Amino acid sequence: MADDNSTNSENSTSVNIHIMGNEYHVASPESEIENLEVAARALDKRMKEIKQGGKIVGLERIAVMAALNLSYELMFGDSTSAEETDAINQRIQKIQEKIDTALASTAQTELI
Incomplete structure (x- = not known):
């Protein structure tokens, strides 16, 4: 090996x-x-x-x-880094919401 x-x-x-x-x-x-x-x-x-x-x-x-x-x-970091971190966290949250919506939609489709 x-x-x-x-x-x-x-x-x-x-x-x-x-x-x-x-x-x-x-x-x-x-x-x-x-x-x-x-x-x-x-x-x-x-x-x-x-x-x-x-x-x-x-x-x-x-x-x-x-x-x-x-x-x-x-x-x-500095205040700019904190702002960037907040922006990234907001983007992650939006992506997570889209994933949750897509998974819920897929689960509903599978039940039909």
């Missing part, structure tokens, strides 16, 4: 990313390389902003603060 990891590693490529002047070698699926590079640039920018603030010293501490900031934004 083939191991899933061997299949995934065949499609992975080593990518060099640069963060805060340091180069890191990261394995990435070929289809995700561009996304990884965008994420690395965003992290680099965020870490440089924190460093320029002057209150946090040391690469590790800057990285932790950047990670906390990004995690907070991901988890709690």
Whole structure:
């Protein structure tokens, strides 16, 4: 039986990313390389902003603060994200209502 990891590693490529002047070698699926590079640039920018603030010293501490900031934004987002979430939830509810109506109609047809 083939191991899933061997299949995934065949499609992975080593990518060099640069963060805060340091180069890191990261394995990435070929289809995700561009996304990884965008994420690395965003992290680099965020870490440089924190460093320029002057209150946090040391690469590790800057990285932790950047990670906390990004995690907070991901988890709690901003008002725009909340609006988008509400819009998505409304669309889901409408789709659910259509599904319920279609299922009820199908059930009625089957009874006849």
